[in-house]
Amino acid sequence: MLKLPQDYVDEMIAHAKEDVPNECCGIIAGKDGQAEKLYRAINAEASPYRYSVDPKDLLRIYRDLDSSGWDVWVIYHSHTHTEAYPSPTDVRLAAWEDAYYVVVSLEDDTNPVVRAFRIEAGEITEEELEIA
Amino acid sequence: MTIEVNVTSTLQTLVGAKAVQGEGDTVGALLADLNAKYPGFKEQISGDDGELHRFVNVYVNDEDIRYLDALNTPLSDSDVVSILPALAGGV
Known part of the structure; x- marks a missing residue:
């Protein structure tokens, strides 16, 4: 189960909406099951269909959270026209096995859907998302 | 020369630490040295052709080696190498 404060969920949805028509992506740093900081990342693809965190931006974010003693806890991105479920591309490129993958769907833009998953060795496991 | 290498995720599990030291005057030589010390290291980050995985x-x-000279990028003493999954x- 992934427990996220409401303001983190609101911030991911706000980021997703601001980056329309493109996919957005970002990282939530955490420690011991607690969210610590949300980092919006630069989508180097600037595309409605792909995301790839700009390598320099990824290093900047990683150094900042690592120096604070935090972990890459949640990796989020948006799907602008499809459901909140990892696509085959998401699974193929999922390289952070210790992180939760959160997908924000704007398929129905009046009713964004946020779901959380683990992706390990090509297997998707949905995790209950508790918003507190 | 000895180079500090920061690792995370599966590589961190493999080497058992967040940072390791390796020897080499290019990135390719450094990775080969780390692979000798930690068998399976290169397998995690490159394919059978020896090229780095794109992920x-x-x-x-601070520079991604794709924008330098890839595996031939030269290293000098105070350099720090970081490996992150894309x-x-x-x-």
């Missing part, structure tokens, strides 16, 4: 970012200091996906 792995290797940096010398963060990517799509529909």
Whole structure:
């Protein structure tokens, strides 16, 4: 189960909406099951269909959270026209096995859907998302 | 020369630490040295052809080696190498 404060969920949805028509992506740093900081990342693809965190931006974010003693806890991105479920591309490129993958769907833009998953060795496991 | 290498995720599990030291005057030589010390190291980040997987970012200091000279990027004493899984996906 992934427990996220409401303001983190609101911030991911706000980021997703601001980056329309493109996919957005970002990282939530955490420690011991607690969210610590949300980092919006630069989508180097600037595309409605792909995301790839700009390598320099990824290093900047990683150094900042690592120096604070935090972990890459949640990796989020948006799907602008499809459901909140990892696509085959998401699974193929999922390289952070210790992180939760959160997908924000704007398929129905009046009713964004946020779901959380683990992706390990090509297997998707949905995790209950508790918003507190 | 000895180079500090920061690792995370599966590589961190493999080497049992967040940072390791390796020897080499290029990134390729350094990775070969680390692979000798930690068998399986290169397998995590490169394919059978020896080329780095595209879902792995290797940096010398602040620069992604894709924008330098890839595995032939030269190293000098005070350099720090960081290896991070890329963060990517799509529909």
